[in-house]
Amino acid sequence: MILTLAIKNLFHDRIRLAVTLVGILFSVVLVSVQLGLYSGARKMIVAMVDNANADLWVTAYGAKSFEEGGVLLDQKDRHAVLSVPGVASAVPLYVNFAEWRKPGGGSTTAIIVGSNPEDNGLRPWGLITGDEASIAEPGGVAVDRSYLSDLGIIGVGDTAQIDMGRIRVTAITEGIRSFTMAPFVFTTLSRARALQGQANDSFSYLLVKLAPGTDLARARSALAQRLDNREVLTQAEFRDRSLQQWLFSTGAGVALIGGALLGLLVGTVIVAQTLYSSTKDHLTEFATLRALGSSAGYIHRVILTQAAFSAIIGYCLGMAIALGITTLSEATALPLLMTPSLAAGLFAITIGMCAVSAISAILKVTKIDPAMVFSR
Helix, strand or coil, X not given: CHHHHHXXXXXXXXXXXXXXXXXXXXXXXXXHHHHHHHHHHHHHHHHHHHHCCCCEEEEECCCCXXXXXXXXXXXXXXXXXXXXXXXXXXXXXXXXXXXXXXXXXXXXXXXXXXXXXXXXXXXXXXXXXXXXXXXCCCCEEEEEHHHCCCCCCCCCCCEEEECCEEEEEEEEXXXXXXXXXXXXXXXXXXXXXXXXXXXXXXXXXXXXXXXXXXXXXXXXXXXXXXXXXXXXXXXXXXXXXXHHHHHHXXXXXXXXXXXXXXXXXXXXXXXXXXXXHHHHHCHHHHXXXXXXCXXXXXXXXXXXXXXXXXHHHHHHHHHHHHHHHHHHHCCCCCCCCXXXXXXXXXXXXXXXXXXXXXXXXXXXXXXXXXXHHHHC
């Protein structure tokens, strides 16, 4: 009976139902897009750190993120790292912003990532054209397909200039995006230095790999004692620092989360208003149920079931639109990320939002006097 009564109440006024569903749909789409952008941004920010083969990162003191390594390190730092017991390898990595001059004129900012593939430190992934060996060819670099038009090129074989030297695109990747919108350009360590006129022994980071069985905390402490004015970070710490810099120091993350909360607020208000109005229109029927002996809890469950049905229908419609937007965003520079856990979380949020919205209707029903049915 609860289910039957809830469905009849829900579909009795179809215009009101449509308004309720539009409110839920709007909320689901806005929240999913905002959180999808947030998740996509997080993935882009930490992608380089996650794909690096390192247990520990040695950085200049105060390095803010992967893209902003600060003062360059040198071979003395590498020798100091290799002298610590338990260190299996210390792979140098060069990262810096650079000016990419387009073949047809104009320029844009890019991020050089210099690392030798054979060192197994940070290698380009998602290669769809060319291979790692081709990057070692004269002038060779790899760029992502999503940035080809921004870089003013078409594909493999095109040439351009980065700062002090000429380069040639020898490989194309797919799925390596940059939160800063400056495309990553992969090349060898020596070429990255040469393009920017840096010393032959300079680099931005050391990717430290420990021997099996080595205690991470102990090795980190030993490295910190050997290195002067350098920081030794775990992979998780460097991820968190990069996220803090780009999502929260810039305010981008707060804006995305704020947009999601706004969507929830708007959806909650719309659903609450329609549920309250529907309950008010059916006060006589609810009073009749009370007069026949129905408990307040029974009527409350009817209203909550009505809200749950609205949530399920609105969620399904909203997610269909959100998934369509997510699919369309895949080829853009800032794709949305929709994971099963995020979709499940959105469903729970939608149910919770509608349950909260039902409170105003429940409070109205609680004040019903069963005797009012006899006064009509």
